[in-house]
Amino acid sequence: MLKVDRPKTLKENALESLRDAITSDLIKPGDRLVERTLCESMGVSRTVVRECIRHLESERLIVGVPNAGFIVATISRDEVKEIYDIRIMLECSAVRSCALNADKAVIDKLHQLREQIATCLQNDDVMQALKLTTEFYKLIFTTGGKHVSWDLVERLNARISRLRALTLSSTGRKTKGPVNLLNIIDAIEQKDADRAEEICKKHLTEAAEIAAKLI
């Protein structure tokens, strides 16, 4: 079936734009979101803005205070820790499934992404590295058939995007990160689910520790 993708609605574009602005730290935690201001800056009507706000509210990226509008959500140390804990569980499970299901095409793609990530980190292009890392894990999750989990992880990641960027660019991470990824791919290639899980866990635990220090 030759599907044709429908034109994106204004609301979808606006949502993406607003979410990007938040996750890329253009609008900072605690900042107020004034409806009419957003209308102007995005060039859309209030209706659209309000729908976006509701969507992001449900994603916990922004929080509403009654009669006082919305602010970009802040995040506590405890929440960060919990988010990393949850990610560890979900990613370990995903990487296991992936190890059992991955074919050559997947492995190749993973290697390719890993290389690109390493390059980006060497060039200090953290934003791009973050995007590629997301791709990397998305492939792992979908290969493992963990679509619901990936959905959750994406949301959790959105809430700690700033920390992720900082973590990724931290000195130890720049070289060690890609090595970990390489080990994960190797384990997947050998269908060694246990080892893949173990490395994944280690990798994430390290990230969590760096994040904990940074916050």
Add this chain to the structure above:
Amino acid sequence: MLKVDRPKTLKENALESLRDAITSDLIKPGDRLVERTLCESMGVSRTVVRECIRHLESERLIVGVPNAGFIVATISRDEVKEIYDIRIMLECSAVRSCALNADKAVIDKLHQLREQIATCLQNDDVMQALKLTTEFYKLIFTTGGKHVSWDLVERLNARISRLRALTLSSTGRKTKGPVNLLNIIDAIEQKDADRAEEICKKHLTEAAEIAAKLI
């Protein structure tokens, strides 16, 4: 401090109402959600309805098809299985933490809830049993400090609410369920995190199996 609670906004009420209608199977998966119909039946304006829709869309309770409105989300067997898998991970982790943190007040409350649940099941009041079960686990999660996890579990549960109701009222579950809960409480009381986790896992695995048959 004499706080006065703010009146809930229309949107909040409408959201709850709509979500309830979906989770309680009043509106069934696949059913269309027509904006104006919802406006009338809920007595609110289109703006409010649309905000609710966006919120529920983000919760994956409804899905939108461009230019054709929204339908109540359906769920596949695979998704159900994955949701139960995720719940097992999250609840096991939560029950462990709970076992370490629970004081007498919590234990008492858990016992109380468990009794109420058993009573409801004997009287075939499944809806109420479901609500109480939610309370039961909410207490476990919050006691364990797993607020983010609880948030996720609540959402996942919303997506399988119908299955949960069916599962809960299945013959084997009516008597076995409360026994499992009792065992969990016991383990928590003795601060035996390992056993608590184990029982919790068993309990949920059974539920998942029943659900798998039902779907």
Add this chain to the structure above:
DNA sequence: TATTGTATTATGGTATACAATCATATAATC
């Protein structure tokens, strides 16, 4: 200075208008 009053701003919510699109029925054509 502390309190009160007031103006401004922003939100919460409604109603309405209109274009774009989809579904369906109907008419026209081969």
Add this chain to the structure above:
DNA sequence: GATTATATGATTGTATACCATAATACAATA
């Protein structure tokens, strides 16, 4: 009769104007 074209109605997508109320900041007053 089967297919295509057209018209129609329903519904969404988007914009805008409007009102009431709450929050806030600031001025006025005692």
